[in-house]
Amino acid sequence: MEQILANGVYLGSQYAMIALGLTLIFALMNVLNFAHGQMYVIGGFVTYTFYGQWGVPFVLALVMSCVTLAILGALIERFLFAPVIKGSAREESTMLLAAGIAFFLDAVILLVFGEKQRGVPKIVDGVFNYDFRLIMPYDRILICVLAILSIVAFIGLMQYTKTGRALRALAQDRTAAQLMGVNVDRYSMIGFALGAMLAGLVGGLLVTITGVNLGMGGPTSIKAFMMVMIGGAGVISGAIWGGIILGFMEAIGLAVLYQYGDITYLLIFVSLMIFLAIRPQGLMGKPWG
Amino acid sequence: MQRRSLMKAALTAATLTAFGATAAFAENPVLKIGFVGVTSGPAAAWGISNQRSMEARAAWINETGGYTIGDTTYDIEIVSFDDQKDPKRAIAGMEKMAQEGIHYVVGPNVDDGAAAVRPVAESNGIMYFPYAFPKSLYQAPASNAVLGMVANYQSGPAIYKYLMENEGVKTVAFIAANESDPLSQRDGGVEAATALGMEVVSDNVTYQVDTTDFTPVLTPVMRAQPDLLVLSGVSPANAPQLIRSARELGFQGLISTETAQDAGVLAEGAGDLANGFISVGGASTPELASPMMIEFVQRYTDMFGEYNDESNTKVYALEYILETLKVDPSAITDVDAFQTTMDTFEAPNPYMNGDAKLRYVGMTSFGQRRQVAVPLVVNVFQDGAFETLFVAEVD
Numbered sequence: 001m002e003q004i005l006a007n008g009v010y011l012g013s014q015y016a017m018i019a020l021g022l023t024l025i026f027a028l029m030n031v032l033n034f035a036h037g038q039m040y041v042i043g044g045f046v047t048y049t050f051y052g053q054w055g056v057p058f059v060l061a062l063v064m065s066c067v068t069l070a071i072l073g074a075l076i077e078r079f080l081f082a083p084v085i086k087g088s089a090r091e092e093s094t095m096l097l098a099a100g101i102a103f104f105l106d107a108v109i110l111l112v113f114g115e116k117q118r119g120v121p122k123i124v125d126g127v128f129n130y131d132f133r134l135i136m137p138y139d140r141i142l143i144c145v146l147a148i149l150s151i152v153a154f155i156g157l158m159q160y161t162k163t164g165r166a167l168r169a170l171a172q173d174r175t176a177a178q179l180m181g182v183n184v185d186r187y188s189m190i191g192f193a194l195g196a197m198l199a200g201l202v203g204g205l206l207v208t209i210t211g212v213n214l215g216m217g218g219p220t221s222i223k224a225f226m227m228v229m230i231g232g233a234g235v236i237s238g239a240i241w242g243g244i245i246l247g248f249m250e251a252i253g254l255a256v257l258y259q260y261g262d263i264t265y266l267l268i269f270v271s272l273m274i275f276l277a278i279r280p281q282g283l284m285g286k287p288w289g
Numbered sequence: 290m291q292r293r294s295l296m297k298a299a300l301t302a303a304t305l306t307a308f309g310a311t312a313a314f315a316e317n318p319v320l321k322i323g324f325v326g327v328t329s330g331p332a333a334a335w336g337i338s339n340q341r342s343m344e345a346r347a348a349w350i351n352e353t354g355g356y357t358i359g360d361t362t363y364d365i366e367i368v369s370f371d372d373q374k375d376p377k378r379a380i381a382g383m384e385k386m387a388q389e390g391i392h393y394v395v396g397p398n399v400d401d402g403a404a405a406v407r408p409v410a411e412s413n414g415i416m417y418f419p420y421a422f423p424k425s426l427y428q429a430p431a432s433n434a435v436l437g438m439v440a441n442y443q444s445g446p447a448i449y450k451y452l453m454e455n456e457g458v459k460t461v462a463f464i465a466a467n468e469s470d471p472l473s474q475r476d477g478g479v480e481a482a483t484a485l486g487m488e489v490v491s492d493n494v495t496y497q498v499d500t501t502d503f504t505p506v507l508t509p510v511m512r513a514q515p516d517l518l519v520l521s522g523v524s525p526a527n528a529p530q531l532i533r534s535a536r537e538l539g540f541q542g543l544i545s546t547e548t549a550q551d552a553g554v555l556a557e558g559a560g561d562l563a564n565g566f567i568s569v570g571g572a573s574t575p576e577l578a579s580p581m582m583i584e585f586v587q588r589y590t591d592m593f594g595e596y597n598d599e600s601n602t603k604v605y606a607l608e609y610i611l612e613t614l615k616v617d618p619s620a621i622t623d624v625d626a627f628q629t630t631m632d633t634f635e636a637p638n639p640y641m642n643g644d645a646k647l648r649y650v651g652m653t654s655f656g657q658r659r660q661v662a663v664p665l666v667v668n669v670f671q672d673g674a675f676e677t678l679f680v681a682e683v684d
Contacts, residue, residue: 003508007504007505007508010502011502011505052557106329110329110333110337114593114594114595115328115333115334115337115338115597116334116525116551116553116554116595116597117334117525117526117527117529117554117557117558118554118557118558119529119554119557119558119559120557121560122560127537127539129539132539135508135537135538135539136504137504137537140504206501209501209502210501210502210530211501211526211529211530211557211558213333213334213526214329214333215329215330215332215333215499215526216499216501218330219499250505251505254505254506254508254509255505255508255509258493258494258506258509259493259509260493262467262495262496262497265497
């Protein structure tokens, strides 16, 4: 039981971080960013390059992942999403654009970083072992703590800073925010950059545990969408709860159902379908959007 | 005016360069060889190492004047198609090869893709070299598929027997991704281990192919405390994470797989925790690699920036195709002639020291010669590199 709880907390914290950036972008711009997983992968590769290849301290490499993705996110918003949103009222236009960006980034990742799985040296050695009832490597514990601290910092930013208030206003009602003097274009770009930065941050954190490869983008996006659907699209707290719930469902399923083969995700998908049929707006979402 | 002149000069230079490149390429007639495999997504490393092996070898051949078959010297062109590990795409890829008049194709990389393309290949006179293990692909009445590597049901028993005799292994656990290839390899491994008298203590734990953290997945397997943990059909992306998680969970036993791996990937992903990991390799360990293999590795590295140890097994298919065509040039457009030649074909293995031969095998496993005789080289990972554990042959 201790192991299941620990695995659930660990998986939940990393999943919540992955979902946060995606839901932020959706909340601000009503854009389903299919390239979120690819941004996560780029974040992992940037940390890999700086920390794993060039020997830069891990924290600095993590900062480089955040900065790279923030710049990439800002550029994508300014030169791709903003013009499309202004020029087309159809939602599928941004969806197609996001899918196109995902394919493009996959190709760029292959060209720049290659096809191989990459990994970095462990940031902390050793394994916590409580009487073989709870085994957790120290680096996972550290990453879990860092992920939780990052989530807390993000919530603090959204709640207590001018930027956060502007972003929340934008998410609640774009027109009203504009009437109140919020520079919508500027804060859309900042929000998208922040969402991309979160993807880069979690990619950089997790490369120390899971490594990174070019194929991780698509599956990461799918998992992030699941968490957002569970918690409610565009709701920050919903993304966090979605991540935690998915993390615990996975941890419990893998521990309890292993003798029946790989049915954990089958059950998760079935549960999700039933849940969405009953509550299509997710846990924290509002039925009116 | 000056600007316009500059643009004209640039345009002229570009045209001349393009024309020059075409002219250089067109010195010899071109022999097209196809590749249909996965070069995107989580399993991209498998197909890309295939494709790049072929491209590196083709570039080498073309640079040194081409490949002479009969009275004609050809430049080799590799035509590639990414099937995205999707059988429908694999069929589309094989149809593209047929439309281009290609009769020899390397790939697909996985079981369902290889099975899906069989009707297209057989009806269009295409010989194809899959990296897939189902016996039905190679047993009569199937005729056009040639297994491009050693199958798990050939390497697995050899590895288990070696470990039983040399390491005293008695119990074994299997873990596999929830996909057709790894699951069939797991079932084959369980069958082989049981036949050898090993006790299988866990064989029902599987994982999603996109799993990135294996600690929760492996926890139940570790409770069984096997002497040997077999990572059935494990992809190079997942192997280091599985090894690392197993060791961090306190597993002290041996870990092995029957798929080819890359030493650099293992070193980065698992470091010293991967020491002792047993996998199937090719002929690039220092004691086995011939001067030609060493040059191939160097050329591949120069061309793509980094070598992939998986190419040690994937360097062979193109060589087999070309060497067989050399024996009977009419086979360039006649796969029946190719199949006839396969029964008696034999040539020196240029990639391996010693007197190893290129020849077609498979009589024991398939009842007909539908497998390339690549050496069964079993490697052990130690301090960042592979060492040869033992070498065997498949008949």
